[in-house]
Amino acid sequence: MDLRFGILGPVRLWRDGAIVQLGTTKQRLLLARLLLEPNRAVSHDRLFSALWEDNPPKSALANVRSYANLLRKDLCDRLRARQPGYLLTVEPGELDVAEFNERVRQGRAAMSGDRHEEALGHLTAALALWRGAAAEDLPRTVGVAAHLDALEEQRYLAIEECARARLALGRHSEIIGGLRETLALRPTRERLWEYLMVALYRTGDVAGALRVYAEARQALDRELGIAPGPELAELHHLMLNRDPRLSGPAPGWQHRRLRCQRRPVRLCSTGCA
Secondary structure (H helix, E strand, O other): OOEEEEOOOOOEEEEOOEEOOOOOHHHHHHHHHHHOOOOOEEEHHHHHHHHOOOOOOOOHHHHHHHHHHHHHHHHHHHEEEEOOEEEEOOOOOOEHHHHHHHHHHHHHHHHHOOOHHHHHHHHHHHHHOOOOOOOOOOOOOHHHHHHHHHHHHHHHHHHHHHHHHHHHOOOHHHHHHHHHHHHHHOOOOHHHHHHHHHHHHHOOOHHHHHHHHHHHHHHHHHHHOOOOOHHHHHHHHHHHOOOHHHOOOOOHHHHHOOOOOOOOOOOOOOOOO
C-alpha cells in the first residue's frame, strides 16, 4: 500500500494515489497533530490540546480512541497506541514536510557553495510542495498553532532564499511581481523588502526602488510600530549614493552586512526578518 501524507496546505492522505476522505474535523486534527511529530509518541495531553481549544471534555480520552480507530481503517498498522499516547509511523518519502525540509537543506548547501542554479532548482521544488497555508482547512488550536506557525516561517525563509538565488543569477525582473504579492501578505519581512528594492534598482527603476523603501517604512510602522532595521536602512543609503556594489550579479551588499551609522534605528524586539 502506497501512502502519502500532506500538511503543507489542506491536510491530506493519499492511498495508492487516490485521496482518502478523512471524515470529521476532529479526526483530521488528530492526524495533523500526529504528522507534526511523525514516528514519535504524542501524549494524550498534547492530543487533547490540539483537538479542544480550552478544556477537553470528560470523554476526551474515549473520543481520541474513537478518532484513532477510524483513522486506523485508512492507515492499517501505521497508527498504534504507544505510551503516553499514539504514534504514527511515516516512511521516508511519504510526508511533504520532510521532503520540503530536505529540498531546502539541499538548496541552502548549494547557495553556500555559490551554485545558484542548483540552489534555485531545489528551492523552487520545495516551494512547489505547498498547496496553501499549513493545515489551512483546520482550526488553529493551541496544540497545533505554534507548530503550524513554525512551518509557515520556514516557508517564507525558503521564499527569501529563492529570491536571493534569482538575484544572484541576474533574474531580477522575474521576482518583482511575486515579491509584491508575498509582501502584501507578510509586510513585516524586511529581507523581502530588500530584495524587491534591489530587483527594481537592477532593472533600472531607481525611483521605484526608493518608493519601495518608503512603502516598507510605512508598513513596518503600521504593523509593528518600528523603523526599518539597519540592513534595510543601509541599502536605502547605498541606493541614494548609487553605490557600485548594488550593480553586480550577486547580492554583494548582503555579504558585508553593512550598518547605517548616520542615525539610530529602532529594532524589532521579536527579531523579525
